[in-house]
Structures are given as C-alpha cells and as structure tokens.
Amino acid sequence: xxxxxxxxxxTFAATLAVASLLVFAVLELLPGNVAQVILGEGATPxxxxxxxxxxxxxxxxxxxxxxxxxxxxxxxxxxSHAYDTPTAELIAxxxxxxxxxxxxxxxxxxxxxxALGVYAAARHRRLGDVGxxxxxxxxxxxxxxxxxxxxxxxxxxxxxWTSAGGFPGWREDDGGxxxxxxxxxxxxxxxxxxxxxxxxxxxxxxxxxxxMREDFVxxxxxxxxxxxxxxxxxxxxxxxxxxxxxxxxxLANLVAGTIVVENVFVLPGIGRLVFQxxxxxxxxxxxxxxxxxxxxxxxxxxxxxxxxxxIDPRLRPGDA
Amino acid sequence: xxxxxxxxxRAREHPSFVVGGAxxxxxxxxxxxxxxxxxxxxxxIDIPSKLQAPSAAHWLGTDxxxxxxxxxxxxxxxxxIVVGILAVxxxxxxxxxxxxxxxxxxxxxxxxxxxxSDFAFAFPALLSAIxxxxxxxxxxxxxxxxxxxxxxxxxxxxTRAAANAVWAREYVLAARAAGKGRxxxxxxxxxxxxxxxxxxxxxxxxxxxxxxxAALSYLGLGTQPPQxxxxxxxxxxxxxxxxxxxxxxxxxxxxxxxxxxxxxxxxGLRDLxxxxxxxxx
Numbered sequence: 381x382x383x384x385x386x387x388x389x390x391t392f393a394a395t396l397a398v399a400s401l402l403v404f405a406v407l408e409l410l411p412g413n414v415a416q417v418i419l420g421e422g423a424t425p426x427x428x429x430x431x432x433x434x435x436x437x438x439x440x441x442x443x444x445x446x447x448x449x450x451x452x453x454x455x456x457x458x459x460s461h462a463y464d465t466p467t468a469e470l471i472a473x474x475x476x477x478x479x480x481x482x483x484x485x486x487x488x489x490x491x492x493x494x495a496l497g498v499y500a501a502a503r504h505r506r507l508g509d510v511g512x513x514x515x516x517x518x519x520x521x522x523x524x525x526x527x528x529x530x531x532x533x534x535x536x537x538x539x540x541w542t543s544a545g546g547f548p549g550w551r552e553d554d555g556g557x558x559x560x561x562x563x564x565x566x567x568x569x570x571x572x573x574x575x576x577x578x579x580x581x582x583x584x585x586x587x588x589x590x591x592m593r594e595d596f597v598x599x600x601x602x603x604x605x606x607x608x609x610x611x612x613x614x615x616x617x618x619x620x621x622x623x624x625x626x627x628x629x630x631l632a633n634l635v636a637g638t639i640v641v642e643n644v645f646v647l648p649g650i651g652r653l654v655f656q657x658x659x660x661x662x663x664x665x666x667x668x669x670x671x672x673x674x675x676x677x678x679x680x681x682x683x684x685x686x687x688x689x690x691i692d693p694r695l696r697p698g699d700a
Numbered sequence: 701x702x703x704x705x706x707x708x709x710r711a712r713e714h715p716s717f718v719v720g721g722a723x724x725x726x727x728x729x730x731x732x733x734x735x736x737x738x739x740x741x742x743x744x745i746d747i748p749s750k751l752q753a754p755s756a757a758h759w760l761g762t763d764x765x766x767x768x769x770x771x772x773x774x775x776x777x778x779x780x781i782v783v784g785i786l787a788v789x790x791x792x793x794x795x796x797x798x799x800x801x802x803x804x805x806x807x808x809x810x811x812x813x814x815x816x817s818d819f820a821f822a823f824p825a826l827l828s829a830i831x832x833x834x835x836x837x838x839x840x841x842x843x844x845x846x847x848x849x850x851x852x853x854x855x856x857x858x859t860r861a862a863a864n865a866v867w868a869r870e871y872v873l874a875a876r877a878a879g880k881g882r883x884x885x886x887x888x889x890x891x892x893x894x895x896x897x898x899x900x901x902x903x904x905x906x907x908x909x910x911x912x913x914a915a916l917s918y919l920g921l922g923t924q925p926p927q928x929x930x931x932x933x934x935x936x937x938x939x940x941x942x943x944x945x946x947x948x949x950x951x952x953x954x955x956x957x958x959x960x961x962x963x964x965x966x967x968g969l970r971d972l973x974x975x976x977x978x979x980x981x
Binding site: 395398399402403406407517518520521522523524525526529530532533536537538544632633635636639640643644654655657658659661663666670673674677678681 | 818819821822823824825826827830831832833834835838907911914915918919920921934937938941942945948949951952955956957959960963964
C-alpha cells in the first residue's frame with residue numbers, strides 16, 4: 381500500500397509541476413507582453429515600463445516562474461492589479477462562498493443519485509425504473525445555468541420566496557449569518573446538483589444492476605440474507621468503484637459549474653472573481669485562480685485513485 | 701449493401717434513435733433554413749416593439765431591444781452547429797491520430813500519449829477558455845479551441861483502447877505476416893474497425909460541445925454580438941426576468957431539445973452499431 385501511495389504522490393507532484401509550467405507559459409509567455417494586455421492598446425511607453433517593473437516582468441522568465449511557484453508554496457502571492465491585494469487574500473475570502481457551495485452541491489448530488497439509481501435498479505424494467513431513466517435523460521441535457529435561471533424564475537420572480545441572487549455573508553454583524561448564508565447557497569447548489577445527479581444516477585443504476593448479477597449475490601441470498609440487506613451490504617460496495625470514478629470526474633465538472641452558476645446568482649465566489657479578473661485583464665488573479673482550480677482537479681483525481689485502493693484491494697498495483 | 705439496408709430497418713424501430721434523429725434533423729434544418737430566410741433580421745433593433753408577447757408577427761415575441769426571438773433562435777442554431785462540428789473535429793482528428801499512434805507503436809510513445817491525456821483532464825474546457833479569453837480576448841474561436849482541446853484526450857484514450865483490441869486480433873496478425881506495415885494496417889484494418897465507436901463518441905461529444913458553448917456564451921466568453929447565440933440570449937434575458945420571464949425559457953428549451961436529441965441519437969447508434977457496447981436495458 382505504501383509503495384502504491386508513494387508512486388501516486390510522485391505522479392501527483394509531477395502533474396502539478398507540469399500544469400504550473402503550462403499555466404505560466406500560456407499566461408505569461410504566449411502573448412508576448414503581459415503589461416500590454418493589462419493596460420490595453422493605448423498605453424504610453426512610460427506606463428508600460430512602470431507596470432513591467434512592478435510586475436517584475438523585466439526579470440528573465442525562469443526567475444519569474446521560480447518566484448511565482450516558490451511564492452505559492454510559501455503562501456506569498458503577487459498583488460492583484462485591480463484590487464491591490466495579494467491574490468491569496470482575495471482567493472481565501474472568495475473560497476468561503478465557493479467551498480460551501482461545492483460541498484452542498486456534491487452532497488445533494490450523491491444523495492439524489494444514489495437514491496434514484498438504487499431505486500431504479502431495484503425496480504428494473506418497471507415503471508419506476510423507466511420514469512427515473514427518462515427524467516435523468518432530460519436532466520443530462522439541461523445546462524446547469526439555465527436550470528439556475530428557471531429556479532430564480534420560480535422562487536424569486538413567481539413565488540417571491542427568495543431574492544434573485546446575492547450573498548449576505550456569514551457574519552451576523554454584516555447582516556448575514558449562518559442560516560441566511562446557507563439559504564442563499566441553496567438554489568445554486570440545487571441547480572448544480574440536479575444536472576450532475578442525473579448522470580450519476582444512471583451510472584449508479586447500471587453499476588448496481590451489474591453487481592446484482594454476480595455469484596456472491598446469489599450466495600448471500602442463499603445463506604438467508606434478505607434482499608434489502610444483500611443490496612446494502614454486498615451489492616452497493618461492489619457497485620461503488622465505477623460510481624466513485626464518475627464522482628471524481630463530476631467534482632472536476634463541479635469546479636467549472638460553480639464558475640458559471642456563481643455568475644447566475646451573483647455570488648462573490650472564486651468563479652465570480654476569475655470572471656471579473658478576465659474582464660479587468662487582471663492576469664495575476666487569472667493565473668493564480670486557474671492554478672488553484674487545476675490543482676484542485678488534480679488533487680481530486682489523486683484522491684479517487686487512493687479511494688479505489690481502499691475500496692478494492694485488487695486495484696493496488698504496488699503490492700502485487 | 702444489404703448490411704446498410706438492415707441497419708436502417710433496425711434503426712426505424714429503435715425509439716431513442718428515431719426521436720433523437722428527428723430532433724437532430726430539426727436542429728440542422730433550423731440552421732440551414734436560417735442561412736436563406738429568417739422571419740425578421742435577427743439583429744435588427746426596433747425599440748418601439750420591445751418585449752412583445754408571442755404573436756402572429758413575432759412567433760416567440762421580442763427582446764428588450766425589439767429583436768425577434770424566433771429569428772435569433774434560428775440563427776443561433778448556426779453558432780451551436782459550427783462550434784459542435786469544429787470542436788469535435790479538432791478532438792477527433794488530433795485525438796484519433798494520437799490514439800492510433802500510441803496503439804501502433806506501443807512502448808514509450810503510448811506511455812507518453814496516455815500521460816499527456818491524463819494531464820489534459822486537469823484543464824476543463826471552461827478553464828482553458830478563461831485563460832485564452834484573458835490573453836487573446838473572448839470570441840467564437842476561443843471557445844471552439846478550448847472545447848476542441850478538451851476533446852483531444854477523450855478521443856485519444858478511446859481510440860487507443862479500441863485500437864489495442866483490434867491489434868490483438870488474428871486478421872491483424874495475418875496482415876503483419878503478409879508483410880503489411882503498421883501504417884497500412886492502421887489505415888486498412890484498425891480505423892475501419894473502430895469507426896463505429898468513434899461515431900458514437902462524436903455524437904455525444906457534439907452534445908457536450910453545445911452545452912459548453914452555451915455556458916461560455918452565457919459568460920460572454922463565446923460567440924460575440926451581433927451573431928446571436930443561445931447562451932448569450934439567456935444572459936440578456938436574465939436582466940428582463942421580472943418584465944418578460946418567457947425570454948429566459950425559449951433559448952434554454954432550444955439547448956435542451958438539441959442536446960437531448962444528440963444524446964438519444966448517440967444511445968441509439970451505440971445499440972445499432974455495436975451490440976457489444978449496448979448498455980443493459
């Protein structure tokens with residue numbers, strides 16, 4: 381197990397290093413002149429030179445790359461051009477919205493998908509199964525941001541139960557608080573979860589159906605275990621491998637999905653930050669946020685691989 | 701010839717394929733018709749008749765600038781199809797080439813291609829589009845390239861896995877014994893035998909590309925005005941939600957029907973072309 385873990389950790393670190401090189405290359409080397417991109421076509425040579433010096437662009441690329449990655453590892457980041465604040469501070473502040481949103485969305489996804497998927501498998505080829513499959517086929521085709529807009533239409537415009545967007549904050553002195561904060565994140569989380577759950581529910585259904593055909597299920601039933609107990613004790617554990625793979629892929633999708641949905645609900649999260657940074661040509665923020673999101677995706681894949689090995693000992697190549 | 705006739709006979713009886721095919725043909729017709737004719741010029745601003753309800757003159761009403769919604773939807777189908785074809789084309793050409801190369805050469809080349817495609821999964825299309833948008837500015841091309849790059853590893857992995865199975869078959873062994881080179885075998889035997897798998901994946905990737913383009917256009921990172929696109933129509937409609945809620949419904953419906961059609965057709969093709977791949981029903 382430890383050999384396997386070490387190997388996976390090494391790949392994880394190498395992937396991050398290559399990813400950082402790529403992000404650096406695309407955002408700092410490709411366009412030729414970053415200062416020009418930030419200031420636009422009409423910039424004077426003096427202001428260009430001043431900004432270049434402030435950003436340290438007069439130093440060689442290798443030095444800048446090492447300074448950037450070294451700074452990231454130490455937690456020291458460059459100043460945002462638009463906010464004049466270290467990007468780490470901006471990101472940390474925005475993560476207070478994005479992380480709870482992603483966690484809520486993923487929890488809702490898993491809950492919905494497992495319930496629907498197992499239900500459909502248990503009712504295989506009967507009305508419940510056909511219904512779940514039809515609804516999930518439509519769910520897969522719905523863009524999450526449109527579902528978000530529909531939720532706003534229903535709950536904010538028609539019923540007027542909630543506001544059409546915005547975030548009150550977690551602190552009560554700012555007019556927010558835990559409950560108002562969670563309420564504001566509920567619709568965004570639902571719009572992210574419903575679409576993802578549609579995919580995961582189909583996956584869960586076919587994985588459960590496959591596992592139900594295995595010999596060990598017949599054995600479990602033969603030794604007197606009830607249908608329900610067999611399902612929960614034996615079938616689900618064995619059906620989990622493909623389901624977890626898809627969950628890992630979906631977490632990566634969720635990262636992208638939050639960017640869009642945060643913009644629909646005007647939530648001050650990472651997605652809103654990076655989107656405004658693109659509009660403001662705040663390349664320092666774009667670079668650090670993209671790097672963070674890429675690192676997140678890579679870390680999720682790493683975690684999925686390790687989870688595999690925990691669930692299914694046969695998948696531990698290092699010990700073979 | 702009889703195999704082809706047999707395919708269409710089975711296809712006509714496959715419900716997913718029929719429904720999905722009909723919806724996909726509808727999309728293609730909308731785009732083609734809009735090239736020659738639209739009820740109204742889609743970008744024509746007509747403030748006096750803004751935010752009208754659906755009527756005989758404006759089938760689906762008008763937006764906040766008085767533009768005809770039905771015309772914009774029709775022309776918007778063009779953007780979706782262009783993005784779908786080009787983004788899937790990039791993924792298909794580069795991905796199949798890399799995957800076939802990996803499978804034909806094996807060894808370190810295969811390892812390299814697989815590691816590269818593992819790596820590419822760390823960059824969702826939206827992140828690539830954001831990076832490219834920050835540098836070269838947002839636009840249709842930025843969106844197409846970002847979605848296309850995302851598709852490359854998808855097709856590379858699929859091609860390699862399917863091609864490896866073909867390389868293990870006896871007829872390939874026979875072809876090698878007869879002195880055919882790897883390049884010829886790839887063209888004569890491997891690609892024709894994995895074409896079905898690739899067609900199914902291309903249909904699904906087309907649907908994903910349309911969803912991604914809609915999201916990018918909604919964020920302003922895709923198709924730019926005055927070219928209408930479903931994603932941007934939704935963005936503009938959001939500002940009018942309290943006055944004209946229906947504006948936010950039509951473009952979304954267009955996206956859902958299109959994606960649903962392509963996904964259903966993909967499911968149908970999977971069953972019809974490759975019985976081994978058919979999912980359990």
